[in-house]
Amino acid sequence: MQGMAHGWLVYELTHKEVYLGIAGAAGTLPTLLFTLPAGAIADRCSKRRVVLITQTLAMLQAFALAALVYTDVVQIWHVLVLALFSGCINSVDIPARHSMVIELTGREDLLNGIALNSTAFNAARMIGPAVAGVIVAKSGAAQCFLINGLSYIAAVVTVLLIRPSNAKNELYSSSLIKQISEGVRYAGGVPVIRDTLILTAVASVFALQYTTLMPAFAARILNVGPAGLGTLMSAAGAGALMGAASVALLGHRFKQGNLIAWGALVYPLGIIAFALSTSYHLSLMFLVIAGIGGMLFLAVSNSVIQSSAPDELRGRIVSIRFLAFTGLAPVGALQMGALAQYLGPRQAAWIGAAVTLAVALWLARPSGALRRT
Secondary structure, X not given: OHHHHHHHHHHHHHOOXXXXXXXXXXXXXXXXXXXXXXXXXXXXXXXXXXXXXXXXXXXXXXXXXXXXXHOOOOOHXXXXXXXHHHHHHHHHHHHHHHHOHHHHHOHHHHHHHHHHHHHHHHHHHHHHHHHHHHHHHHHOOHHHHHXXXXXXXXXXXXXXXXXXXXXXXXXXXXXXXXXXXXXHHHHHHOHHHHHHHHHHHHHHHHOHHHHHHHHHHHHHHOOOHHHHXXXXXXXHHHHHHHHHHHHHHHHHHOOHHHHHHHHHHHHHHHHHHHHHOOOHHHHHHHHHHHHHHHHHHHHHHHHHHHHOOOHHHHHHHHHHHHHHHHHOHHHHHHHHHHHHHHHOHHHHHHHHHHHHHHHHHHHOOOOOOOOOO
């Protein structure tokens, strides 16, 4: 809900696509600085304790944003600063939270655990924006931010109830920089991890950031307003939910490398079709297709990367994946916003997806590391 309301608020305050890119970049820029150290910290410390702290800080960020909008003093710089703060929180939270999954499921059930985690995430991603669209249209964005802040109470309680059964906190005598270097060398030396990270990075820069342009698509191209924007974002979430459920139910019946390859091809094709569409209902269908492909790629590649990493390096390997997935997103958000400003949202979205498709075709070739996994 906050993601949808945040984008609409930025566009409402500025009416410029470039600010959508700047806001997206502000929310992900801290990843470049903090994600790799956060991965090393996750290997040193209690992942549960780290997640408890980050979820509490995220709650405070949502309440601050709600207060600014409720009191009608919000300015674009407030939104950008709080987005930057949110990015700092996420850069520490995600490596610890994602690498904790295997401590709850065991290695043999990791794929199902990641898929079910993605299912929960994408169920919220499907429902939240649609609800947010109605709330924003009737009452404004502030209520979405307030509800998000209140929802973190449940998140904090849940983390307090979790007891990872296989958690190990190693004592390291080496420096943080040496630990980070060790993780980077390992990731570069395993072909399937390396290729998956390259594909993730390219998708992050050129394809994933099409979502930052959603308010412009809703307002200028499809003319559906905030309620329609919520439905558009929910359609992508619905597709991702289908993809995650398929991985959970059927993922073990197929080679994981093939699932990654199929997803990496379907995802940009869905975005290209969406960008070229002028029909609202066709756009919804293409977003569902893109969501299915994106989740096949993201969920299965996450499982492959984690299962290919030794226990003592998992936090660092997950942080490198997060760096490729989100750390490069500021570059993608800025280039997407700038390209949309000069060429238009449709052209910016399909060009980025076409670049991703070309790289996916190369890395998904039959002789590549992905297809052999």
